[in-house]
Amino acid sequence: MFRTLAKTLALAAALVAPAVALAGPTVDAIKQRGALRCGVNTGLLGFSAPDSAGRWNGIDADFCRAVATAILGDPNKVQYVPTNAQTRFTALQSGEIDLLSRNTTWTSSRDATLGSVFAGTLFYDGQGFMVKKSSGVTKAADLNGATVCVQPGTTTELNLTDYFRSKKMTFKPVVIAELNQIEQAFFAGRCDVYTTDISGLAATRLKAPKQDDYLILPEAISKEPLGPMIRRGDWELLTIVKWTLFGLLEAEEYGITAANVDKMRAESKDPPVQRLLGTTGDAGKGMGIDNDWLVKIVKAVGNYGEMYSRNIGPLGIQRGVNAQWRDGGLMYAPPIR
Amino acid sequence: MLIKSERARGVLYQALLLIAVGGIVWYLLSNTLHNLASRGIQVGFAFLGREAGFEIAEKLIEYDATRSYAHALAVGLLNTLHVALLGIVIATVLGTLLGVARLSNNWLLARIAGAYVEFMRNIPLLLQLLVWYGMFTELLPGVRQAIKLGDWVFISQRGFRFAWPEAHPGWTAALWALAAGLALSLVWRAIARRRQAATGAQWPMALPLAGFIIGLPVVAWALSGAPTAIETPVLRGFDYQGGKVISPEFAALLLGLSTYTAAFIAEVVRAGILAVHRGQTEAAMALGLSPNQRLRLVTLPQALRVIIPPMTSQYLNLTKNSSLAVAIGYPDLVAIANTTMNQTGQAIEAISMLMAVYLSISIAISVFMNWYNARVRLVER
Numbered sequence: 001m002f003r004t005l006a007k008t009l010a011l012a013a014a015l016v017a018p019a020v021a022l023a024g025p026t027v028d029a030i031k032q033r034g035a036l037r038c039g040v041n042t043g044l045l046g047f048s049a050p051d052s053a054g055r056w057n058g059i060d061a062d063f064c065r066a067v068a069t070a071i072l073g074d075p076n077k078v079q080y081v082p083t084n085a086q087t088r089f090t091a092l093q094s095g096e097i098d099l100l101s102r103n104t105t106w107t108s109s110r111d112a113t114l115g116s117v118f119a120g121t122l123f124y125d126g127q128g129f130m131v132k133k134s135s136g137v138t139k140a141a142d143l144n145g146a147t148v149c150v151q152p153g154t155t156t157e158l159n160l161t162d163y164f165r166s167k168k169m170t171f172k173p174v175v176i177a178e179l180n181q182i183e184q185a186f187f188a189g190r191c192d193v194y195t196t197d198i199s200g201l202a203a204t205r206l207k208a209p210k211q212d213d214y215l216i217l218p219e220a221i222s223k224e225p226l227g228p229m230i231r232r233g234d235w236e237l238l239t240i241v242k243w244t245l246f247g248l249l250e251a252e253e254y255g256i257t258a259a260n261v262d263k264m265r266a267e268s269k270d271p272p273v274q275r276l277l278g279t280t281g282d283a284g285k286g287m288g289i290d291n292d293w294l295v296k297i298v299k300a301v302g303n304y305g306e307m308y309s310r311n312i313g314p315l316g317i318q319r320g321v322n323a324q325w326r327d328g329g330l331m332y333a334p335p336i337r
Numbered sequence: 338m339l340i341k342s343e344r345a346r347g348v349l350y351q352a353l354l355l356i357a358v359g360g361i362v363w364y365l366l367s368n369t370l371h372n373l374a375s376r377g378i379q380v381g382f383a384f385l386g387r388e389a390g391f392e393i394a395e396k397l398i399e400y401d402a403t404r405s406y407a408h409a410l411a412v413g414l415l416n417t418l419h420v421a422l423l424g425i426v427i428a429t430v431l432g433t434l435l436g437v438a439r440l441s442n443n444w445l446l447a448r449i450a451g452a453y454v455e456f457m458r459n460i461p462l463l464l465q466l467l468v469w470y471g472m473f474t475e476l477l478p479g480v481r482q483a484i485k486l487g488d489w490v491f492i493s494q495r496g497f498r499f500a501w502p503e504a505h506p507g508w509t510a511a512l513w514a515l516a517a518g519l520a521l522s523l524v525w526r527a528i529a530r531r532r533q534a535a536t537g538a539q540w541p542m543a544l545p546l547a548g549f550i551i552g553l554p555v556v557a558w559a560l561s562g563a564p565t566a567i568e569t570p571v572l573r574g575f576d577y578q579g580g581k582v583i584s585p586e587f588a589a590l591l592l593g594l595s596t597y598t599a600a601f602i603a604e605v606v607r608a609g610i611l612a613v614h615r616g617q618t619e620a621a622m623a624l625g626l627s628p629n630q631r632l633r634l635v636t637l638p639q640a641l642r643v644i645i646p647p648m649t650s651q652y653l654n655l656t657k658n659s660s661l662a663v664a665i666g667y668p669d670l671v672a673i674a675n676t677t678m679n680q681t682g683q684a685i686e687a688i689s690m691l692m693a694v695y696l697s698i699s700i701a702i703s704v705f706m707n708w709y710n711a712r713v714r715l716v717e718r
Contacts (some may be wrong), residue, residue: 114682115376145574153679158390172687176666188474
């Protein structure tokens, strides 16, 4: 709550500041500062969580690195700003962060009314349920009358209500904002069910005292395309963020990896690969960044597939819909040329 | 010269100050609106009429996810008032007992009360709430292993569930009769006082009051069918059904708020009692008043004058502290407003509504306490 209040005050402070100060484009501000301010989750394994050395790991954190590399040429020039579900949008609106890379679901109202826009989908997720195996529940239809732990202010909370309403079932919500607190309540047995995106359930299960005691139900009850978000009007930054994401996907599609990127750049005669790696064409320059932007990005964080297997793989989640379009997935990047 | 007149200068300075404050407010407002518009953030309170779409666990009025945001916020406001009012009552009783105990001649009792005060008021409330909530969720057994007291009370992580009379017009009638009985008692007391002031004769109090407060409801209950059916909780599906339930979230918040505030109230009460001069007690003894009468008629009325103003602050603190409920998942006004803020993105509107509501609650408590203070004030003749 204090954090929400602090963020709101920051927003209020930013909003009452003279209008001229806000006109400066964010990309220039990032270059001047020498660092990208990136809003991430306070701690969600696989997406963004600090390790014991204080280094942020996860696919969302890696995406911050990729964007920082595109703009500043250095994956380490990121200032991570942990945000919870309630503070993330105000942090972006108030200018406290430049980019929100925090497992945030792309919806029409968030795109239209928050003064911010989504740049694409980094991970296709869906909302699911996790229960204690000992409860005997094996499918979502068994959940009538259950007590459900859920985080407030999320699409999760609304989907949950919609799902039970459409099935004519009832539930009792236990609503706590902090992830650690709600996981604690679920493990202690305060709730029968914990609901969030399936990737989040898998990450929570890793923290369980005994992982085998918990079961993620097979049903996904919603579409949750998670993607990076920036302020409305930052068109330069939007282009860079969007094409950083597409570049990561393109690199995977053409088999460019962290290990072979230098060799590919020196030797490849394939025109699309040459354009991607900046040996021909001016893809980077057009966006106001270096032409070898994608070489640096792939060297720093690998291609999309490498990011996925490094971060999401340990959660035990298959590529599924997040596979390349050629492999039957939804990941399809427009051509870079 | 006009500028030499103290009065004219006073008016001038005040006018200047007013213009400056007004100018700053106007500047802040117009900048905010301009910046909101330039970022494409929608403003206004139209969102209040839209469907909320989320469930609320505890509600004192009818609510479901198809109701509006305004309705959801009303549920949150009632939840806040619910916990604040009960908290004020419990904190006052507990605090008064502790305050008196700390002045007791009994060494052990006084030391225990002292230790309680120092311990409770020196630990942040948020920590205490988390400890209470942790105790309820971690230490209590699961719902299937609930602690049973007969068929009547079941204690588990899902809360304290107990048997409760089935809904029946008889119980409603009894409640109305109780309200009428309380009103009658007040009237009786007022008449008795006037009689005593006029004639010196004391009217009986105990028996008539008992008749009004206990007798009337019993008669009303008996006349309207004397319902005796009790609904006992039964384990069905995931949880017990039937009866009444106090959730761990509510219990943790209520206990946390009242035990914390009681420590401060204890000190207020102690200070109030110590402020009454010993000569007053001696004078009362000389008049032959019993110890009970001494406390009731001499010490307490004078102590109250000292107690009430700081007590008001404590009540206000307790009410405002109830917003810490978000940490342990009790759906108070702040929790609902936070959710509303995130679903709609209307942060400025939601926060300003929160401020307005807490300000109104606080002012209402202050007005009531000031009125009460004026009543018990020393009337100098």
